[in-house]
Amino acid sequence: MILYISVIHLGWVMGKDRLKKILNTLSSPKIFICTIFWMMVLVVLGTLAQKDLGLYEAQQRYFSCWIAWLGFIPTPGGRTALFVMTFNLMFFMLKPAFWSFKKIGIIITHTGVLLLLLGGGITAWFSTEGNMVIKEGEISNVIIDLFAKELVIIDDGNSEYDQITTISDNILKPGSKIESDLVPFDIEVIDYHINCEPIRRLDVAGPEYKGLAQNFILKRIPNEKETEVNRTGITFKVTGAEDVANGIYSMFLAQQIPQKISSNGKEYTLALRRERTHLPFSLKLDDFKKVMHPGTDVAKSYSSDVVLIDKDLSRPVLIRMNEPLRYMNYTFYQSSFNEGVDVDTSIFAVVKNYGRLFPYISSLTISLGILVHMFLRFPIIFNRRRGK
Amino acid sequence: MFKKILLATFLLFSSLFSDNFDSFEIIPIQEDGRVKPLDTFARNQLLRFYGKRSTGNDISPTNWLFGIAMNNEDMAKIPIFNIRNSEVAHTIGLNWDSSHKYTITEVSSGIQSQLDIFKTIYSKDEENLSLVEKQLAEIYMNVAMYKSLESSLSCLFPTITIDNQKIADAIKVNIGDKVSYFRFIQYLDNMNLLIQSYPINDDKELSPSDSSFFRILADLNKVYESKNSIGLKIIPSSKLNKEKVWLSPWELMDGRRLEVFQLKMLLRLEEYITNQMPESLLLYKEALYSESIDAPSLSVLKKEVWYNKIDLFYKSTALYVFGFIFLCLSYLFRPVLLSRLAGLFLLSGFMLHGIGLYLRMVIMARPPVTTLYESIIFVGFVAVFLSIIIELFKKDRIGILIGTISGVIFHFVSFGYAADGDTLGMLVAVLNSNFWLATHVTTMTMGYGVSIIAGIMGHIYLIYSIIHPDETKKLREIYDNTFGITILALFFTVFGTILGGIWADQSWGRFWGWDPKENGALLICMWQIFMIHLRLTGMVKGAGFCFGMVINIIIVTLAWFGVNLLSVGLHSYGFASGIALNLTLFILFELLLGGGSYYLSKKRSS
Numbered sequence: 001m002i003l004y005i006s007v008i009h010l011g012w013v014m015g016k017d018r019l020k021k022i023l024n025t026l027s028s029p030k031i032f033i034c035t036i037f038w039m040m041v042l043v044v045l046g047t048l049a050q051k052d053l054g055l056y057e058a059q060q061r062y063f064s065c066w067i068a069w070l071g072f073i074p075t076p077g078g079r080t081a082l083f084v085m086t087f088n089l090m091f092f093m094l095k096p097a098f099w100s101f102k103k104i105g106i107i108i109t110h111t112g113v114l115l116l117l118l119g120g121g122i123t124a125w126f127s128t129e130g131n132m133v134i135k136e137g138e139i140s141n142v143i144i145d146l147f148a149k150e151l152v153i154i155d156d157g158n159s160e161y162d163q164i165t166t167i168s169d170n171i172l173k174p175g176s177k178i179e180s181d182l183v184p185f186d187i188e189v190i191d192y193h194i195n196c197e198p199i200r201r202l203d204v205a206g207p208e209y210k211g212l213a214q215n216f217i218l219k220r221i222p223n224e225k226e227t228e229v230n231r232t233g234i235t236f237k238v239t240g241a242e243d244v245a246n247g248i249y250s251m252f253l254a255q256q257i258p259q260k261i262s263s264n265g266k267e268y269t270l271a272l273r274r275e276r277t278h279l280p281f282s283l284k285l286d287d288f289k290k291v292m293h294p295g296t297d298v299a300k301s302y303s304s305d306v307v308l309i310d311k312d313l314s315r316p317v318l319i320r321m322n323e324p325l326r327y328m329n330y331t332f333y334q335s336s337f338n339e340g341v342d343v344d345t346s347i348f349a350v351v352k353n354y355g356r357l358f359p360y361i362s363s364l365t366i367s368l369g370i371l372v373h374m375f376l377r378f379p380i381i382f383n384r385r386r387g388k
Numbered sequence: 389m390f391k392k393i394l395l396a397t398f399l400l401f402s403s404l405f406s407d408n409f410d411s412f413e414i415i416p417i418q419e420d421g422r423v424k425p426l427d428t429f430a431r432n433q434l435l436r437f438y439g440k441r442s443t444g445n446d447i448s449p450t451n452w453l454f455g456i457a458m459n460n461e462d463m464a465k466i467p468i469f470n471i472r473n474s475e476v477a478h479t480i481g482l483n484w485d486s487s488h489k490y491t492i493t494e495v496s497s498g499i500q501s502q503l504d505i506f507k508t509i510y511s512k513d514e515e516n517l518s519l520v521e522k523q524l525a526e527i528y529m530n531v532a533m534y535k536s537l538e539s540s541l542s543c544l545f546p547t548i549t550i551d552n553q554k555i556a557d558a559i560k561v562n563i564g565d566k567v568s569y570f571r572f573i574q575y576l577d578n579m580n581l582l583i584q585s586y587p588i589n590d591d592k593e594l595s596p597s598d599s600s601f602f603r604i605l606a607d608l609n610k611v612y613e614s615k616n617s618i619g620l621k622i623i624p625s626s627k628l629n630k631e632k633v634w635l636s637p638w639e640l641m642d643g644r645r646l647e648v649f650q651l652k653m654l655l656r657l658e659e660y661i662t663n664q665m666p667e668s669l670l671l672y673k674e675a676l677y678s679e680s681i682d683a684p685s686l687s688v689l690k691k692e693v694w695y696n697k698i699d700l701f702y703k704s705t706a707l708y709v710f711g712f713i714f715l716c717l718s719y720l721f722r723p724v725l726l727s728r729l730a731g732l733f734l735l736s737g738f739m740l741h742g743i744g745l746y747l748r749m750v751i752m753a754r755p756p757v758t759t760l761y762e763s764i765i766f767v768g769f770v771a772v773f774l775s776i777i778i779e780l781f782k783k784d785r786i787g788i789l790i791g792t793i794s795g796v797i798f799h800f801v802s803f804g805y806a807a808d809g810d811t812l813g814m815l816v817a818v819l820n821s822n823f824w825l826a827t828h829v830t831t832m833t834m835g836y837g838v839s840i841i842a843g844i845m846g847h848i849y850l851i852y853s854i855i856h857p858d859e860t861k862k863l864r865e866i867y868d869n870t871f872g873i874t875i876l877a878l879f880f881t882v883f884g885t886i887l888g889g890i891w892a893d894q895s896w897g898r899f900w901g902w903d904p905k906e907n908g909a910l911l912i913c914m915w916q917i918f919m920i921h922l923r924l925t926g927m928v929k930g931a932g933f934c935f936g937m938v939i940n941i942i943i944v945t946l947a948w949f950g951v952n953l954l955s956v957g958l959h960s961y962g963f964a965s966g967i968a969l970n971l972t973l974f975i976l977f978e979l980l981l982g983g984g985s986y987y988l989s990k991k992r993s994s
Contacts, residue, residue: 032921033918040914047951055903129898292631293420293814295633322824322895349897356893359886360890367879367883370875370878370882374875
């Protein structure tokens with residue numbers, strides 16, 4: 001937006017003719033034609049790549065990026081293309097010739113497209129998504145991220161509360177040092193793998209290796225097609241704790257036995273887990289129901305009876321396929337489930353998206369625009385025939 | 389002329405109202421989660437064994453099925469197993485000839501002789517099986533299914549002769565009567581008492597009464613061996629069962645308390661098996677409709693049987709073919725009369741096409757498009773509809789040409805998909821939403837249809853410009869029409885794609901996920917937008933734009949069928965093996981035809 005205004009301002013300062021020239025260049029339909037052609041190439045490549053890379057990885061590589069690498073050649077990614085398209089359209093709309101009543105259908109359509117593109121941008125930058133997993137009879141207010149991980153250091157010495165220090169995975173890079181006043185020891189990351197496999201050591205490890213690292217080495221392996229099943233692992237060095245505790249540790253995602261480290265007479269629990277977000281309200285799952293088509297094992301519908309608890313207020317809600325719960329900018333969808341012996345577990349996809357309404361408005365606008373254009377345009381086409 | 393069409397339609401429908409209560413065809417049965425007439429069930433079995441939805445001779449599917457269940461020996465002699473692969477036939481010791489059809493006895497004895505092979509196949513993972521092994525496994529399953537059908541009513545056969553007074557008293561029949569297994573189940577308490585109190589004396593030889601007692605028990609045991617033949621789920625569940633799972637006669641033989649209507653139905657069926665009197669069947673239906681809570685609508689069942697028999701889509705294909713032939717002839721002589729006739733054929737084919745779609749909607753109680761098969765039928769319908777509109781406006785035979793060609797092509801493609809299995813199946817939970825199926829899916833498939841019409845129009849422009857490069861006015865007209873249809877197509881594809889995004893936002897929480905099917909739809913939209921802008925900026929003229937619309941056909945087919953080959957993402961519902969080759973051939977053909985005519989057209993005009 002700032003870029004947009006500053007280009008116009010620059011043109012203004014340089015004089016009317018110059019402004020016209022700049023506008024003509026920036027709003028040229030040729031830019032659009034080239035960009036949409038490139039976008040089509042990206043869509044084809046990105047779709048084909050899903051067979052080998054999986055949906056998430058292909059999306060990251062071709063669409064949700066500024067630069068898409070084709071082999072070792074950097075090319076504009078999906079974000080760049082859409083960004084250029086948006087700008088091109090915005091400059092095009094500045095041209096006086098665009099605003100003629102005869103072109104009302106075209107004007108409406110292009111406004112709708114602009115809204116769709118802007119909404120896409122807002123969604124891309126500001127939306128978050130994760131999962132909420134609740135067993136029947138239990139309460140939860142935690143959203144678990146599907147992709148991001150965090151290293152947590154839990155001080156559960158206090159009976160009233162746990163003090164949890166979290167380190168987000170975008171600073172968990174080999175060589176980075178983490179020092180904090182909240183934790184009495186320092187951590188230096190040695191290795192961080194998105195996907196790894198613990199391999200049993202053949203030799204005897206040195207005394208500096210502690211815990212899991214005594215018997216196992218984390219070996220990096222290629223990422224899985226489905227990002228959710230990656231087993232993320234980390235190896236790090238602890239300094240500044242008690243002498244017995246200083247050393248090299250390894251941990252992986254959802255490890256069964258937690259890693260404890262003692263320092264200053266206190267015991268801290270360390271874990272690598274999916275990033276969590278706590279909501280200001282909670283859900284309690286009363287019952288999960290699955291209805292099958294009679295006599296088959298094909299599901300007809302899934303639904304969850306939940307109670308929405310916000311401070312003193314609580315009300316029952318039914319969440320089912322195609323009918324989500326919307327509350328305070330969050331939307332809860334029936335996404336998946338685990339069937340247990342006695343209690344089932346329901347899994348909700350939770351999305352927070354400020355750009356949600358854009359597609360609704362823009363689709364109406366675009367369709368209306370094309371319809372208006374068709375009604376204005378078709379008589380001309382048919383009259384031409386009759387006129388012969 | 390219109391009156392005649394009305395009359396023909398009425399005659400077609402009149403068979404709907406004729407009373408065929410005395411036949412088995414509309415007896416309801418539950419299969420794959422849906423209650424359907426026995427006729428459909430029998431046809432599905434035939435499709436599995438024989439590869440067609442009929443028996444290949446005069447016997448009706450229902451009679452064939454009932455013949456098997458009644459152990460009619462004539463039915464067992466019908467060669468119903470169609471083994472297309474000679475290698476498979478040789479493996480189980482059958483002589484493969486050009487007809488390659490075999491009876492159950494031939495196939496099952498063949499399997500018996502090669503049991504080791506089947507054991508090896510079943511020990512393997514499904515992914516590692518070769519084509520022949522997969523087909524062998526399928527035949528094995530089919531034989532098992534056939535055997536199960538054979539004994540699915542055996543509990544109602546009066547095969548056990550009662551020659552023991554005590555048993556006769558217990559089940560309240562006379563000595564010398566023949567009774568069924570079911571009779572014993574009705575007097576289960578008496579039988580249990582009798583067996584428990586029966587004096588066993590080891591030292592003495594068996595008295596005649598003892599031996600008849602034990603023989604009857606042995607007979608019962610023999611019948612009981614087929615207790616797992618539970619394919620014919622023709623009895624509704626009790627009122628307490630909330631899941632509405634229907635049951636087969638054998639499942640009701642476990643000594644449970646039967647509902648009155650269940651008991652009545654079984655008794656009527658038993659009666660029918662013994663005396664073959666049509667009255668028993670009437671009473672059977674009466675029992676079903678009097679008390680059962682989930683008895684299906686009779687009129688819908690009748691419609692479905694009618695739909696099965698009449699083969700509407702074959703008839704509409706024939707009409708489209710006739711239309712095309714008459715149209716071609718009209719270019720040679722008597723243009724007015726013949727082209728009117730062609731138009732009439734197109735119109736009547738379109739009506740049958742529409743009736744078929746309507747019946748499918750009534751039977752399934754859902755919008756017209758839910759599966760790949762249905763999308764093909766529907767796209768054909770939209771294409772023909774649009775061609776008729778074009779013809780009404782333009783009256784220059786181009787509409788009839790497009791309509792008949794697209795009607796025939798889409799029908800033929802759909803027949804390939806119909807052979808894969810039951811085309812009236814139930815839907816998985818995500819798709820089970822009539823609102824979104826009616827809006828997003830219908831709009832999107834309409835977009836496919838209109839896009840393809842624009843492409844065919846493009847073909848016509850290119851070919852016409854080669855033949856008559858000087859008729860600029862006519863060419864200009866076709867070009868304008870192509871452009872108009874493209875805008876209409878863009879409306880449907882854009883609106884349909886965004887509606888799909890909104891459905892995704894409603895159900896999964898994301899508007900856009902770059903899933904292959906979404907990308908395919910996006911690609912169609914972008915290509916159309918791309919071509920329209922190329923035209924606006926003057927970068928393409930008539931021939932270029934029309935060639936672009938031909939390429940648009942390729943993009944539509946890729947988005948429609950091609951993405952299912954990738955088998956990733958939420959939309960890969962279609963069964964797609966074997967279509968890769970056809971798709972490639974089609975694309976090459978289109979590229980050659982489109983590209984070639986574009987080149988020639990450019991050459992002629994310069």
